[in-house]
Amino acid sequence: MFKKYRKKSPWILHYNAGSCNGCDIEILACLSPKYDLERFGVINTGNPKQSDIFLVTGPVTYRSRERLVELYNQMPNPKVVVAVGSCTCTGGVFRGMYNVEDGIDRYIPVDVYIPGCAASPELIMDGVVKGLEILETKQKVSDDK
Amino acid sequence: MEYLFILLVPIFGGLLYGVERVVKARMQNRIGPPILQPFYDMGKLFDKETFMVNNYHIIFAIMYLLTLWVAVGLMILGDNMLYVIFIHLLASIFFVLSGYSVNSTYSHIGSNRELLSIVAYEPILILIAVGFYIQNGTFSIAMIQQNSPQIFNMFLLFLAFILVVPIKLKKSPFDATEAHQEIVGGIEVEFSGMFYEIVYTAKWIEYIFIYLFLALFGGDSFLFQVILFLFVFMVVNIIDNSTARVKINHLVKITLFFGLSLSIINLVMLGV
Secondary structure, three states: OOHHHOOOOOEEEEEEOOOOOHHHHHHHHHHOOOOOHHHHOOEEOOOHHHOOEEEEEOOEEOOOHHHHHHHHHHOOOOOEEEEEOHHHHHOHHHOOOOOEEOOHHHOOOOOEEEOOOOOOHHHHHHHHHHHHHHHHHOOOOOOOO | OHHHHHHOHHHHHHHHHHHHHHHHHHHOOOOOOOOOHHHHHHHHHHHOOOOOOOHHHHHHHHHHHHHHHHHHHHHHHOOEHHHHHHHHHHHHHHHHHHHHOOOOHHHHHHHHHHHHHHHHHHHHHHHHHHHHHHHHOOOEHHHHOOOOOOOOOOHHHHHHHHHHHHHHOOOOOOOOOOOHHHHOOHHHHHOOOHHHHHHHHHHHHHHHHHHHHHHHHHOOOHHHHHHHHHHHHHHHHHHHHHOOOOOHHHHHHHHHHHHHHHHHHHHHHHHO
């Protein structure tokens, strides 16, 4: 009954898993007057318990991987994970380094990959809107429970 | 008619909140969300999985919502003004208790700050009630609304009330109790899914409470009440968009120093 509202009010949790801040600045640019993600009902909540879309930037450093999984587990279903930037998708320029895991999909399931170093705001918005379509198909209770 | 209005209070509050988000977006040269956005959020929150931390957390949140609703209801029915203020205080205390009932640091910080902000704004609300008593000889809201507008005699109290509005509506510079980027929402941090909707709805009712309180300054003139509402609504949003957050100790100092001095000067003037 309430399923159609999922698309209309996606709240974002943004986590920096060792990124160089390039992608983070582009995410903030999405929320700024020029691109204005809020017109889709997006709020940058910063609270995993109240968010629907998990925006991750950066290759996963050893320090950040536990927190990444912890944040993912704290988010209630249905949820969508969006990997922003080349590092997050594959490890990017950091691939194969001693202190870095190559991309977040080694730890949590990813729904949308956004390439680019740094990913441009247009691409991020495209990815978030794509994530909304996936959000509608998700189950309220996950299969792995 | 009044009872219907009381039942629909959350809907009016949600609409007001939606309009405010659009107004704020337009001030920042953005398009902004649709006006019905709070209700879309509500639909989505009902659809989410919910995590329950403990029973008291949820019970206190429900008590907060209901008590606040009762306070607004008594206000619409024209009951005693002191009564309304103290029931509203009780609602805030329930909210603080719900923050303390979980084992989260952010929630505890939020509760501490909420208590400090109550210390800051509650004396001013009571002094405003005293001002109305001196003017009208009664605390009854129904009687106050039958007299002519008192804002000219109570202008300093009105200025003190403008200091209270951002604290209650969690707007900068006085939003240290919520502080989304700093303590992730304070008390509301542990609520999820439809339990968060309880707190979210209470926030809308808080809007109605504060603007109904403001309407008392307009007396019996409906036009004057509307002008006051538009003026305060725009001023509060402009200040919200153009200032940074102050620390909680500064919030208490600024509000008590300016608010209390303005109110007491005005009370002395009224007494003479």
